[in-house]
Amino acid sequence: MFLRKTSVTLVVALVALMSPAYGAKPTYAKGTIVEIQQKTRDKVDMYLVNTPVTTAVPYFQISLELGDMNYVAEYTPRHAGEELPEMWKTGEAVQARLEKHRLFLQRPDGTDMEWIVTKRTSVHKEQSH
Numbered sequence: 001m002f003l004r005k006t007s008v009t010l011v012v013a014l015v016a017l018m019s020p021a022y023g024a025k026p027t028y029a030k031g032t033i034v035e036i037q038q039k040t041r042d043k044v045d046m047y048l049v050n051t052p053v054t055t056a057v058p059y060f061q062i063s064l065e066l067g068d069m070n071y072v073a074e075y076t077p078r079h080a081g082e083e084l085p086e087m088w089k090t091g092e093a094v095q096a097r098l099e100k101h102r103l104f105l106q107r108p109d110g111t112d113m114e115w116i117v118t119k120r121t122s123v124h125k126e127q128s129h
Helices: 002-018
Strands: 029-048 051-066 069-075 093-099 102-106 112-122
Touching: 051 093, 051 102
Parallel strands: none
Antiparallel strands: 029 051, 029 093, 051 069, 069 112, 093 102, 102 112
């Protein structure tokens, strides 16, 4: 019985390793930063005599043209002093990939920064005659 369970487990592991999805690297596309801003939103910490006591929470908003779509996305830093890579400026190219409602931008060191997509619009490029 033990040998049979071991054989089945081994077969399942081999099939998983040979599957094309295993170890597949994500596909990135070149996007262009249309606009990037640092903003704040108020977070209610508590109420004192029916008056909210709030804290300003910083976040970044980016507008990125990727293919024929424009994506607006937000990133909330882990701490108030966290900055975006210096080279991420309006008009600059960045490697990006999209997964449902998430936009992953590749940092210069090769790691991903995950953004939440809040808006998608189609880009209508004018053709010159």
